[in-house]
Amino acid sequence: MRDKRKSACTKPQDFYVFRGYSKAPTVVYIPLFNAVNCKGEVLEWMRKYHTFRLDYSCSEITDLMEKAGVNIKNNKEKLLRVIGDIIEEKKVK
Numbered sequence: 655m656r657d658k659r660k661s662a663c664t665k666p667q668d669f670y671v672f673r674g675y676s677k678a679p680t681v682v683y684i685p686l687f688n689a690v691n692c693k694g695e696v697l698e699w700m701r702k703y704h705t706f707r708l709d710y711s712c713s714e715i716t717d718l719m720e721k722a723g724v725n726i727k728n729n730k731e732k733l734l735r736v737i738g739d740i741i742e743e744k745k746v747k
Contacts, residue, residue: 664697665689669729671736680740682733684725691724 668690674680687699703710703718710718726733 666696668725669732680736682736684729684733686718686721686725688725690728691721 666685666688668684668688670683670685672681672683687696687703689696692699699721703714
């Protein structure tokens with residue numbers, strides 16, 4: 655189990671869906687730095703752009719926006735499918 659948790663932290667997938675039931679919402683999580691868009695360099699990206707950093711240069715912001723754009727491009731179909739599934743579920747209820 656420990657290996658799975660370590661792998662999830664150092665090599666996160668690029669798309670997660672946490673299904674909401676009853677009144678809980680469904681959450682789609684697309685990690686900014688993941689195994690797909692960082693190609694083995696997830697920890698390096700996480701160290702460079704850590705959570706509590708408050709200032710970024712223009713080129714660093716561009717880097718981050720490019721990663722976010724790649725994430726959406728890579729997961730567009732999955733994201734649309736999840737949204738469509740949720741809409742269909744709401745119609746049935």
